[in-house]
Amino acid sequence: MANENSAYVFIHLGGQWVPCGYLTIIEDRREVHATFQYGKRYLQRRDAIAIDPVQLPLGENLFRSRPASPLFGAIRDTAPDGWGRHLLARAAEPQSPGEFQYLTALPVEDRTGALGFGRSLEEGPAPINPGWPNYPPQGATLDLGDMIAAVDRIDKGENLPPRHRRFLLRGSSLGGAQPKAPTVHQGRRWIAKFGREREAWNTCRIEHATLRLAARCGIDVPNSKTLMVGNRDVFLIERFDRDSAGNPIPFISAATLLATDDLATGSYQEIAAQMRKHIAAPAVQDDLRQFFMRMVFNILCNNADDHIRNHGFIYLPGLGWRLSPAYDVVPQPDMGPKMPRNLTLGVGKDGSRLATLENALSVSPVFGLATADGRQVIERLKEVFLSGWEEVYLRWGVPEENFPFIKEAFVNHLR
Structure with missing residues (x-):
């Protein structure tokens, strides 16, 4: 028997939460689909934006989701992924969450982007009680040390002490597969990512240094x-x-631009084509050049986890949708000299994922770059990257015992 749940959808615009539409999620065993309709008052606002420019353009009609994106892309972008779903499943025990609970049981202030959900227009965006025992999980306010302790217990499959159970919601509000949680540090909002206990590859320092190198x-x-x-x-x-x-700030992933939840699909060229449709003309060329540079950088650093949720776009008033800053850029240890290097996204012509600079150059015109300009961009990035990576990694404290593996990940394909 199908299970149907509905919620009002809110968006943060002009410094306040405003209702923008009504979402219904229908779950029938493993089959999930959704409907969405914008509110008439929202459509009358001068500052109204399409929360999903591909699947949910502004209009009065009732939208129905498709199998490739059963929750609609922008709605799915606000929901947790592997790590967050694992935490919510722990919070729901002995029950099992459905897609509606995964989406709406989360703290409003912590979720990705600028959408919120609620049961009533009067109450506004607020977590919707899923009816689990001991919901919401109570406990102390957690500092980073408490969060690390909670992550370790969860990784070991241990029960959390009562003071740490709040982490089951706090740590579940973001996308991605690795342990993370929102936090406030020195008065600003950050995402904290936690390395695993006794890990040989110092992921935290390597990711930080890689962003600084980028x-x-x-x-x-x-x-x-x-x-x-x-x-x-x-x-x-x-x-x-x-x-x-x-x-x-409103956020959508590249998965939303491609209208699919399949992380094993897509290419840089397909995303670039959608950018031409949805990024305003004065900015699109700069963003396309930046996106080409990110493709080249991912090849140079062997970031094979470059799937469509690891590229995003933010909405800026008066400017429209723009390419977001780069994130989740982490080198992958080399799989051996005989293994071909591939990215998750297609790089070259015909969707080839082969991670070579030549393959990237073959599609530079898609990004508005003549072949000579594309080659110049590649050569500049290659020179800065290869001449500076050791200095950058030393400066930001990456353990030198990781350097042989980093070097193999970075430069084997350039020999």
Whole structure:
């Protein structure tokens, strides 16, 4: 028997939450689909924006989702992924969450982007009680040390002590598969990423150093830092979906532009084609050039986890949709000299994923770059990257015992 649940959808515009539409999610065993309709008052607002420019353009009609994106892309972007779903499943025990609960049981202030959900227009955006025992999880306000302790217990399959159970909601509000949680540090909003206990590959410092190397190459990246908490590293990346006052900024992933949830599909060229449709003309050429640079950088650093949710776009008033700062840029250890290097996204002609600079150059005109210009961009990034990576990684504290593996990941394909 199908299970149907509905909620009002709110968006943060002009410094306040405003209702924008009504969402219904129908779940029949493993089959999920949704409907959405904008509110008439929202459509009359001069500052109204399409929350999903591809699947939910502004209009009065009732939208029905498709199998490739059963929750609609922009709605799905606000929901948790592997790590967050695991935490919510723990919070729901002995029950099992459905897609509606995964989406709506989360704290409003912590979720990605500028959408919220609620049962009533009067109450506004607020977590919807899923009816689980002990919901919402109670406990102490957690600092980074408490969060690390909670992550370790969860990784080991242990029960959390009562004071840590709040983490089951706090840590579940973001996308991605790795342990993370929103936090406030020095008055600003950050995402904290936690390394695993006794990991040989220092992910926190390597990701931080890689972003700093990307910045040196001219790629737009958020502020980031690493902190030592006890004897563990924590990687902090400043939230670019929040403004200086902490207000939410609309965000969509490249998955939303491609109207699919399949992380194994898509190419840089397909995303570039959608950027031409949805980024305003004065900015699109700059963003396309930046996107080409990110493709090249991912090849250079062997970031094979470059799937369609690891590229995003933010909405800026008066400017429209723009390419967001780069995020989740992490080198992957080399799989051996005989293994071909591939990215997750297609790089070259005909969707080839082969991670070579020649393959990237073959599609430079798609990004508005003549072949000679594309070659110049590639050569500049290659020179800055190869001449500077060791200095950058040493400066930001990457353990030297990781360097042989990093070097193999970075430069094997250039020999």
